[in-house]
Amino acid sequence: ISFGTCNTTPCASSCSVQAGLLQCSLGRPSSHFYQTSTINPERDDKAAQSLLNKLIRSNLVNTTNQVEVLQRDPTSPLYSVKSFEELRLKPQLLQGVYAMGFNRPSKIQETALPMMLAEPPQNLIAQSQSGTGKTAAFVLAMLSHVDPENKWPQCLCVSPTYELALQTGKVIEQMGKFYPEVQLVYAIRGNKLERGTKLQEQIVIGTPGTVLDWCQKLKFIDPRKIKVFVLDEADVMIATQGHQDQSIRIQRMLPKTCQMLLFSATFEDTVWNFAKRIVPDPNIIKLKREEETLDTIKQYYVICNSKEEKFQALCNIYGAITIAQAMIFCHTRKTAGWLAGELSREGHQVALLSGEMQVEQRAAVIERFRDGKEKVLVTTNVCARGIDVEQVSVVINFDLPVDKDGNPDNETYLHRIGRTGRFGKRGLAINMVDSRFSMNILNHIEEHFNKKIEKLDTDDLDEIEKIAN
Numbered sequence: 273i274s275f276g277t278c279n280t281t282p283c284a285s286s287c288s289v290q291a292g293l294l295q296c297s298l299g300r301p302s303s304h305f306y307q308t309s310t311i312n313p314e315r316d317d318k319a320a321q322s323l324l325n326k327l328i329r330s331n332l333v334n335t336t337n338q339v340e341v342l343q344r345d346p347t348s349p350l351y352s353v354k355s356f357e358e359l360r361l362k363p364q365l366l367q368g369v370y371a372m373g374f375n376r377p378s379k380i381q382e383t384a385l386p387m388m389l390a391e392p393p394q395n396l397i398a399q400s401q402s403g404t405g406k407t408a409a410f411v412l413a414m415l416s417h418v419d420p421e422n423k424w425p426q427c428l429c430v431s432p433t434y435e436l437a438l439q440t441g442k443v444i445e446q447m448g449k450f451y452p453e454v455q456l457v458y459a460i461r462g463n464k465l466e467r468g469t470k471l472q473e474q475i476v477i478g479t480p481g482t483v484l485d486w487c488q489k490l491k492f493i494d495p496r497k498i499k500v501f502v503l504d505e506a507d508v509m510i511a512t513q514g515h516q517d518q519s520i521r522i523q524r525m526l527p528k529t530c531q532m533l534l535f536s537a538t539f540e541d542t543v544w545n546f547a548k549r550i551v552p553d554p555n556i557i558k559l560k561r562e563e564e565t566l567d568t569i570k571q572y573y574v575i576c577n578s579k580e581e582k583f584q585a586l587c588n589i590y591g592a593i594t595i596a597q598a599m600i601f602c603h604t605r606k607t608a609g610w611l612a613g614e615l616s617r618e619g620h621q622v623a624l625l626s627g628e629m630q631v632e633q634r635a636a637v638i639e640r641f642r643d644g645k646e647k648v649l650v651t652t653n654v655c656a657r658g659i660d661v662e663q664v665s666v667v668i669n670f671d672l673p674v675d676k677d678g679n680p681d682n683e684t685y686l687h688r689i690g691r692t693g694r695f696g697k698r699g700l701a702i703n704m705v706d707s708r709f710s711m712n713i714l715n716h717i718e719e720h721f722n723k724k725i726e727k728l729d730t731d732d733l734d735e736i737e738k739i740a741n
């Protein structure tokens with residue numbers, strides 16, 4: 273696959289998209305694309321979370337759950353494939369798939385791919401958690417439907433942010449590696465084309481605002497010639513002001529025969545209502561996320577009076593038991609920074625995930641921790657939501673999780689501490705309680721999960737030693 277050209281505002285020079293990077297002709301790295309959009313990590317930023325997950329994920333998320341399928345026409349046979357060969361892909365694409373190291377379709381791909389590749393094309397709404405193979409699936413569908421002889425846009429994919437668009441673009445590049453006739457262009461802020469340009473690239477990937485401009489105002493794209501429309505990360509999309517309307521306006525310009533595909537990691541009513549407006553007569557595929565449980569976790573709490581005492585309790589625990597790797601959650605950036613400093617002074621190898629870090633920096637910290645280069649990860653909740661680090665055996669709530677109104681946040685507690693069936697290993701969770709208020713929170717959490725949280729006296733070394741057995 274090869275790429276179009278672009279101009280970027282930050283360096284005002286012409287940039288070409290190569291090997292997955294937007295590279296500036298002045299030799300600057302692609303990162304200025306990222307730096308132009310500083311993500312505010314203390315905000316509940318779904319887009320940043322999604323990007324982070326993509327950056328740190330190296331494998332498919334395994335799931336034991338079955339896919340639920342709702343067919344538009346329940347009488348038509350439901351195909352599912354166990355191998356990529358069965359899909360009769362173009363040889364160049366099959367080669368691309370194998371070169372990516374995919375041996376067989378993922379759970380969601382088994383059913384989604386035959387539907388997306390069927391003739392006549394079928395519309396699809398698919399929901400499954402991040403990492404289950406949605407992106408790879410729709411990328412394969414787009415590449416399969418392109419006619420490389422036709423030098424105009426045929427597939428349109430919209431993503432909520434341009435960082436996410438770039439990530440999807442990378443997958444298109446990888447999968448289309450042996451299919452150089454197919455070209456890709458990014459419709460993202462900063463990619464300024466000359467007026468009157470008619471795009472020759474067959475695949476356009478971008479953000480709703482720019483895509484809409486390119487279709488409507490600037491007419492770089494003829495929307496009537498689009499055969500496949502993909503709306504990725506619908507749940508993130510609707511969380512961004514204006515994206516919903518822009519996406520609907522794009523969709524309205526497309527021909528009735530255009531295949532509409534929509535993907536989402538979660539499926540609240542708001543997402544569902546939006547999905548129905550984007551995708552008429554859909555087939556629906558859902559894959560339940562693996563349930564997390566506290567069953568294999570031993571939970572304790574420690575009573576302290578101040579953050580200094582909490583730190584001392586932590587040192588006592590470290591002095592008594594061997595902890596391979598631990599994650600420590602703090603409520604604020606300030607506490608996290610302070611604690612990381614104190615722990616390093618004690619000689620621990622500490623990684624700090626802090627709010628002011630760019631998403632890429634955060635991904636790098638998590639990767640180092642996952643590779644065992646650091647043994648303790650101190651973080652605020654915002655930074656580490658939804659991050660699976662399998663080998664962590666101890667989770668410490670330096671501060672208990674509360675929502676923005678100060679109420680107990682059971683869901684976050686479960687995410688921090690719980691394990692899915694797939695990891696199965698036993699874990700240890702220690703909660704620091706420093707006030708009546710936090711004791712109250714702890715009691716609520718205990719009640720909610722109906723699982724006992726035992727008191728631990730961290731001045732008693734023998735007692736601490738016991739919890740490790």
Ligand SMILES: Nc1ncnc2c1ncn2[C@@H]1O[C@H](COP(=O)(O)OP(=O)(O)OP(=O)(O)O)[C@@H](O)[C@H]1O
Binds near residue numbers: 378381402404407
């Ligand atoms: N059939 C497959 N076999 C092996 N690995 C796969 C397969 N499909 C996808 N993957 C890999 O699994 C990871 C997750 O896939 P993908 O990004 O497509 O999932 P997703 O559901 O779109 O999640 P996200 O929204 O976070 O990107 C990627 O590293 C991808 O390369």
